[in-house]
Amino acid sequence: MSLDAAAIARPRLGFLGLGWIGRHRMQAVAETGLVEIAALADPVADCLAEAGALAPDAAQGSDMETLLAEDCDGIVIATPSALHARQTIRALESGAAVFCQKPLGRDANEATQTVAAAQKADRLLGLDLCYRKTAAMQAIRDVVRRGDIGDVFAADLVFHNAYGPDKPWFYDAALAGGGCVMDLGVHLVDLALWMLDFPVVKDMSAQLFAEGKPLSTRDQVEDYATVTLQLDSGAAVRIACSWNLSAGQDAVIGADFHGTRGGVCMRNLGGSFFDFEACHHTGTTSRLLCAPPDNWGGRAIEEWAGQLAQGACFDPRAFHFIQLSETIDRIYAGSLQQRS
Structure with a gap:
């Protein structure tokens, strides 16, 4: 055609x-x-x-x-x-x-x-x-893009899943490519890069764990990860994700962006995988940007x-997919390098 x-x-x-x-x-x-x-x-x-x-x-x-x-x-x-x-x-x-x-x-x-x-x-x-398409992340991005919170110098993003994937192939590194970083962390890395217009990641550090022990080989599948990305702007991005964590609820999902004149955040509500709200913070005050319902999955x-x-x-924006994969590769390499 x-x-x-x-x-x-x-x-x-x-x-x-x-x-x-x-x-x-x-x-x-x-x-x-x-x-x-x-x-x-x-x-x-x-x-x-x-x-x-x-x-x-x-x-x-x-x-x-x-x-x-x-x-x-x-x-x-x-x-x-x-x-x-x-x-x-x-x-x-x-x-x-x-x-x-x-x-x-x-x-x-x-x-x-x-x-x-x-x-x-x-x-x-x-x-x-x-997750880029949630109303919450779209609202946060609008605030950041307008410069309402000043220059973003730090961000904290989390995705803790109190369960784990229900398909066996997720736990096979050869089939999945990795564990919770590949499954959940990829969304967090993407949100950080997308929110900040795909900056260069100058440096990073990572610690990955499998059943409470540091990951020692790429043949293992991690179930907990904590990562810090240092961007060329000088900003720091901290990321944490996990499977089967005792989170006290089904999921903990959030994204905070801290600027020189304020901050914005996205939070899941009541442990939900689907319901999110977004807020704009200035000092000790907070303004709600959006709340459920939001049918964002499709x-x-x-x-x-x-x-x-x-x-x-x-669409040339597909080149950003490469940057995302390169950053994920660096997370795994950085974690194993710290073990060597």
């Missing part, structure tokens, strides 16, 4: 990986009316059946070949992390745009290869960095679908 035609007709999407998040993203983008759900693929019959109930007219199969055979304009990937780069590159080389779950690759090399494939194919590449894919429906090709 030509780009001119794609800008007129509804893009035909294929979905690879139909677990909970894959089905959620499919339903969210279908409800926009911007796209046609053309094909579904998952090796697990139950997942395929649940998705098929939402899109009964879509072709069905067990792998990407089903999607490629349907000549999809875009492919949405929600499979185990080890498959992301290879599957994304395959789709891009076939001529399809891609929206992928994070991480784009298990390391910066995979991420770089994937972005290069998107640039070469001149196809739109999106990554589900969904906004990233909806934005990508909107771009695709307008005929968008490669």
